[in-house]
Amino acid sequence: MTRAAPFGAAALHVALLWLAGLPCAGVVAADAPAAAPAPGDHQVAFRTALQAVAPSIVRIETIGGAQPVQSGERGEERVVEARFRQADGPTTGVLWSADGLIVTSSFNFIRDPSVITVTLHDGRRFVARLLARDAPARIAVLKIDATDLPLPRLRPVSELRVGQWALTAGFGHGTAEPAISTGIISAVQRTNGLTVQTDAKTSPANYGGPLFDLDGAICGVCVPMGQGADELAGIEMYDSGIGFAASVDRIERHRAALAAGRSVERGYLGVALAPREVRFEAPLAASLGVRGGMRVGPNPRDPAAAAGLVEGDVITHLDAEATPRMTELRRALWARAAGDSVRVRFVRDGAAQQAELTLAPQSAFATPPPEAQEAKREPAEPPRPEGESPADPGAP
Known part of the structure; x- marks a missing residue:
C-alpha cells in the first residue's frame, strides 16, 4: 500500500463526516456554480458539498513496488532517495464511469505496485488494473469490474470562476472518511490549459482526490505540477497555497484513449x-x-x-x-x-x-x-539567464 510520507504540517486538513446513500447524478456538465454561503453557513455548505461528491470518491491501496526512479539531465535514471521517499498508506481516486473507470494521480503509482485494491463508498472492495497514464497531466486511469456505480457531476473549465469556493478531499491521512481542505479557485487554464489552480491545500495526502465546488461538482483531480518531466515535479510545493488539479476538460479530452489502455506521452519535436x-x-x-x-x-x-x-x-x-x-x-x-x-x-x-x-x-x-539532452554551448558564449536552459522543452 503506498502513499507519500506526510511532511511537517501536512495534516492541517479537516476531516468531515458525510451522510450515506445520497443520489448521484450522471457525468454531465453541472448547473451554474452555487453562490457563496452566507456568513456562519460555511460549515453546512462544506458538509453538503462533501456529501454530494463522497459516493464517487474511492480509497486506493497498493502493495509492492520499488522506490521512484528519476531521470537525470541526460536521460540516465537514478533512485530518488534524499529528495523523496514514497511511504505506505492509502491514496485516493474518483469514479469516472458507471462501469468502473477511475481517475487518480499518477503520483500514486510511481512505485509501480504489483497489487492495487479499491474500496468504494459503500464498503465494497475490488482488485483494480492500471490501464494507462497521461504523463503531461500527471493522471492515471484504473479499472475495476463493477457496474451501476455512482458518478460525479463534472464542472468544465468554462463554468469556473476565479475566486469561487473550492474544496479538496483525500484518504491519505489513513482516516475512515476523506479529509478535506477549503479554499478558492485561484486561476483557470494554468500550465497551458492542463490544470486549475487552487489555494486549497493539496499534498500527497489528497493527490488523486477531487477538487470540487459547493455543489459537489468536480472541477478536476488533484495532482502535483511543476517544472520537470517526472511525476515528482512540483511535490516540493505541497501545502504551499499553490495547488493544481488536472481539469475536467483535459481528462475528458484523452478519456477514450486512456480507457483503451493507451497512455498519453509527452510530445517531442526532435531538435536540439x-x-x-x-x-x-x-x-x-x-x-x-x-x-x-x-x-x-x-x-x-x-x-x-x-x-x-x-x-x-x-x-x-x-x-x-x-x-x-x-x-x-x-x-x-x-x-x-x-x-x-x-x-x-x-x-x-x-x-x-x-x-x-x-x-x-x-x-x-x-x-x-x-x-x-543539454545542447552544447559555443566556447565564447556567456552564461545564459536562468530559465533559458535548452534541456527538454518538451517536458517542462
Missing part, C-alpha cells in the same frame, strides 16, 4: 536548440510579431527533420503561440502530447516559413530526443 535566443532586427521582428526565437542545432531528427527543419532555422511560434525564448517554447509544448499535430513557424535566411508536424513520443527515439 542553441542555448540562447536569436534576436531579430526591428523590421523583421515587427513583421513577425515576435522579437526573436530559438535556433535549431545540428542533426535534427524526425519529426522535425521530416517536416523540413534544418540546422540554423529559428523557431518563433508553435501554432499561434509565440516562442521567443526557451521558457515560452517549454510552456507551448507542456500541454501537447505525442500524436498532437502542431504548426511550427520559423525563420530561414531572413524569411518566414512554416511546417506541419506530429509530435513524437520519447519511446520513438533510440536515445533520448535532442531536446531532452
